[in-house]
Every structure is written in C-alpha cells, then in structure tokens.
Amino acid sequence: MYELSDRAKDYIQRTEQFIKDEIEPVEADFWHDVHRLNVDGDWTKWQWPAMLETLKAKAKAAGLWNMFLPDATLGAGLSVQEYAHIAERTGRSLIAPTVFNCNAPDTGNMEVLWRYGSEAQQEQWLKPLLAGEIRSVFCMTEPDVASSDATNMQATAVIEGDEIVLNGRKWWSSGLGDPNAKVIIFMAHTPDESKDRHHQHSMVLVPVNTQGVKIERMLPVFGDYDAPHGHGEVSFDNVRVPVANFIGGAGQGFEIAQGRLGPGRIHHCMRCIGAAEKSLELMIDRGMSRKAFGKELLKLGGNLERVAEARVAIDQARLLTLYAAYKMDKMGNMAALTEISAIKVVAPTVLQNVVDMAIQIHGGAGVSKDTPLTAFYAQARALRLADGPDEVHKGMIAKLELMKRGYASRR
Template structure:
C-alpha cells in the first residue's frame, strides 16, 4: 500500500482481517460456489449454500456493508478512499468476496440511492433488508433500442395516472434481475419528455419484482458467461403500475440521482479491477517460474520477452492503483461531481490496464489460459465488459477532453503573462 494517502488504523485492521478472509475462505470457496450454482433452469433458482456461510462469517468478523461512506449514518464510517483499499482485496475473488461482504453491485449503488434519497418508509422497506443481506436488487437503466450511455436517450415511459405511475419500456443488461432473491428494481424512465431541460425529463421509480407486467425475458451472456444466479437480463415493463409514493426524490431528478450513484460505483469497479490485475500477475508469475514449464530448454521466465511482460504489468498496475486512489480521495474531498475528471481517467485507464495484463498472462499460459482451469478467461470477459459498462471509454474520454480543453483560455493568458515578463526582463538589461 502507498503511504501518500491517509488510511486510519481502523481501516488497516480491517485490511488485515479482509486479506485473511479472502485468502483463506473466499478463494478456496470459488470452485464450490460454481458447482453449487446448478445447471439448466436451476441456475436461476439456486442460491449457493456456501455463500450464506461466507456471509455469516463476514458479519461475525465485522466485514459487512463496508462500502457505504461515512457521510451516511447507516454505514461503517469509512471514507471512499479507505473503502477503495478494501475493494481491491475483494477484487482478487470477484465472484464470491464482494457478495460475501454485502458489497456487490448493483446492490451497493442501490443501497446508496436509498440511503441518500429514500424516504423513511422506503428505507425501512428496502434499505434495511438490503443492508441485512436478506434480499437483492436490480438497477434498470440500459435499453435495447437506444444508446443508453447517454441517459437522456432513455425512452421508457413513466406516466402518472391518478395516484399511480404506469411504466412501459424494454430494458436489457439488467444485472441482478435473474436472482431469485431480487425483490426490488430501481427503474429509470422519462416522466416529463417535453421538459425544456433534457436533464429534468427522467425520474427513478421503485418497482417490486413481483409487480404485474414486469417480465424477465432472458439472461444475456458475456463472452458465453451467464453469471448465474444474478445474471444480466432482458426485462420488459408492460403497463407496470406502482403507487406515486414509489418515486425516488421526486419527479425529474432521475439524471441527478444516477450521476451521484455512478461516481463512487465506478471507483468500486476500478479498484476491484486492480485486485483482479494483481491476481492475474500472481497467476502469471506462478506459471512462468514453474520449473516444469520449459520452452527451448529454459523456464518461461528466463525468456526476455516474458520477463519484460511481467515488469510491464507491475508498472501499469501500480500506476492504475494510484489513479484510482486519487479519484476516491477526490470524491471524499469534493464529492462525485467534483471528482468527475479523476473518475473519468480511472474508468478509462484501469479496465484497459487489466485487459492488457490478462492478455499477456493468457499468452504466457498458452491454451490453458483460455480454459476454466484458471481465472484468466472469466477475468478477461469482465475486463472487456468494464470498457462498456457504466459508460464506454469514448464517453469518458470525451468528458475528460472537455475538462482539459476548458483550460485553453487560462493557459493562453498565462503564456501572455510569461511573454510580457520576458520582455520586461530584456528591456531592463536582463536584470531580475
């Protein structure tokens, strides 16, 4: 860990506990978890029993709901920066560890929405059981017919009729929708499509999963992985009716809410990706230094290109980690909106770094790197997904460029001042 960021003694103690829990409980449980998911239709009706055992142990160790920052009374009192250092450890075991700590997406983002914007009634009904790990949730924004990286394109309609909202729309890639424990959706749609501000047209509404008209059409696959039992599903809302009290924060605040939700969530994804990258490098080092793995009479690590790849991965991981920690620190000091530039940089750099590390590690493993015997292929699917999820690289690059180019006039003025001062020095006979 770097020492340039302030980490409390409490967080350092949590790190020790979490490292032990992930290494000695979660990682050994990975294969057991996958075997318990089930086959066929049972993949969407089965909750692996090993997960409940891990959750119980995590609670007993005080490793529960670590994600909710200290600005919320419901949270454990950590900063985003401190949680980022813990999130990296979870990333070494991304299928098991985050859920075992009740710190997995999309629940983390949804809990933060309820904590920040929910009414007392909404918190009691949904936030409490989510924080207790009794239910799971889904966030429904991405749509099948429009480019949803721009949330203003969303077409799902939220129409008020009397004391109810009627929702109609077609979504997909709705993570968590396949889980039998999913009891609530947060649904993004347009309640005021004619509003002169395109950022005030959207609203966010709460939809219980058993509401008539809500149909989970099918699970989607990511490079062949279905990520059961949570899944990433295609979902239709056909005349779904919910009471007006299910609005979150009020009509027209949907865009505002998701911007606040996505900022910290992107950093969570990025830091887990650092953990995945660290495990990727460990896996590669174990392979290339194995005395039984030889090509042309030499252990793989003795080949210059392989050794250079290891060094390259180490440099890039360390650089990416510092970028994520800086973004998390900025969120703590300036909130998510004030940290948009730092978040954008991390969101672009980290998945690409992980993807490059995985590509080199897979190459070093040969055909084995593509198989289920190592975590690399699944990690690669996740890394490539991150370059699209929560906004594609291009959106963040465009946003970052806009921030930088806004400095153009300021830079020109500074250059003029330097030129003026240089001319003054020359006129004075080079006397400062």
C-alpha cells in the first residue's frame, strides 16, 4: 500500500542529504541571528538573516523546491502520500520547510491559487509565491467569536458594484509579520439569503498594503513572537478590492477551505512526526551521555519505558497519517474524513508528549533555546488548536461513526 515510486525515493534521499549537508551545520547560527535581529514585538523591524536566501538558492538549484505541489511542471508532481515522507524529514528542522519553499501558510495558499485561482490571480500572486519571491498570509480566525465554528465568522465581504468591501478583525493570522508578506487570503461572510449557511462565505485576495488594512499587533506564543514569520492581529476597515479578487467566486469559501486543509493537515502531521523523531533522538543521546546516582539518566526510573512508549506512539501516528494520505490519493478528501480528523488529533499530541519526555531528560537545558525542544513543544501545543481544535475533530470522528450505524445527524 505504501510503496514509493523511484522518483519519490530520489526526492526523499536528496532532501535528507541536503538537510544533513546544508541545513544542520548552520541551523544553530541561523536561529542565533534570528533572535539577534528580531528582539521584540516591533514587527516593522523584523528581518530574515541573509543566510536564508543562500540556502533557498541552493535548494532551488538542487531541484528541491515546491515539492508539496502535485504538479510536475510547477512542483515535484508527487502524490500526497509521497510528499508526506518529505514533510516528515523537513519537520526535523525548524527552518527546512522555508528553505524548500514548502512552508505554511504559503503551501496552502499556493495550492488554493493553483486549484481555484483565475489566470490573472495565478500570474500576479502564484508565480512569485512559487518562485519564493514573496510570502503570503491566511486570515480566518477572529478574536470576538468561537472560531472553532467557522460559521460564527463576523468579518464581511460585501459586493458593491464592481468592488468587494471588506470589514472585520482577524487574529492568529499566519505569516503576518514576515517582511516579504505581500498578499492576504481573507475569509469572510458574504450574505446571501438564497444560499445555505455553508455557501455564504468567500475567500478574497487582499494586497497587504491596501488602504484600510491595519496590522494591529503580533501575538506571542508562550512568550515567543516566532519572528520574523509571526502570527498577528489585523483589522480591515472598509477595505475595497475588485470583484475579480474573489477566489473561485462568492460563496465558495468553505468548499475551497476543505480542499486546502486536507493536504495541509497531512503536511502538518508528518512534520510533527519528524519533530517527534528528532526529539526522541535528542532524548536518547542526552540520557545516555549523562549520569546521576551512578547510572545513565535514561536507565533511571521509568525512562527506558518512556523511550519505548515514544517509539510505539510515533510509529502508530506515522502509519495512520500515511493511511490518510493513501485514501486521499486514491479516493479523495471526502473518503478520508475520519482519518484526516484522526491524524489532526493524534500527531500533535504525540509530538507534545514526546517533547515533554525529552525536555524532562534535558533538565534546565530542555526549557532553554539551546535545543529545538521548546519550539517543537510550542508547535505541538498550538497545532492542537490550529485548523480546528481537538474537540471539533473528535466530534467529527464520532459523528461519522454514528452515521455508519445508521444514526444520521440531525444537524
């Protein structure tokens, strides 16, 4: 079931080698520069180290570029399942996804434009995104409503003549602080009484510098601003863009969102698995290189059992995620609804638990920035909320199980 093509195996091998040869030797210095250049929440001064463009140029020259896109001309042309293995490898590094132009939210935004964008939208925004010349932002979550129910959305995209008028406030908008962010995908309510509630929302392309768009602040995660990528709060005050800026047309927002989130969840989950593998390796190396009470740390208490538990959990999460990817490739997203929700619950939780074990073995070093563990932990904990909290996905799984037994939903 999970047999890979020779082409996919080649991409995986070359990705591993590039990370080993080009990224791992400089990653510590890279993040030192990031923290030096971006010292606080003043996003107007944020910048990437020059090293990033050097690494991106090397990755592009090596043909390790846009590997997420299942288009052999614009990307690697790999299936979802095949790319999943690459996502796992890149998840071991905090910078690798960006180096390969396979980073969120750009991957999802590029896939939206590739699948649903007009020729003009693809020319203006997709091409420079694929080239790595600009970055993009995704605006969906709102501060004043329970965003776990997307139909609660208060932001509006109202058609007035040949323009769309946008109003609302968004937060946790991924990529908002990036100095290269040039375009926002803004999801909002487009009122239309003739349509059901799942066809009254739209995605709209908004250049970042459009009048009425105001970045209010960047939001720290566990005290870290994730600069210079950043997650922020942004307001839209009577922002006007052409009607041509609808992606796929008015009222298509939820349909597009489901198409966007399916592959994206595979990517997130496999990156979590890669990060968990890295955390387990760090845990073992640390635990076997330090002694206390006459024994290696890993041989004290129940630490060896924790290693075994971590191995079992990681492998289970990987197999479940690959199965979800397999079903998506063979039968489409709708056939894999249970698995897509299941992995979104399982993979971040596995990463969170494995990182927690690794932090404990590292002692004080585990909660510092001397290792990637704190960043991995923040990634895991945040992902249990992003793209739908655990409870929403568990609710979906339960609903589908009841339907299998003939208990159709009344909602």
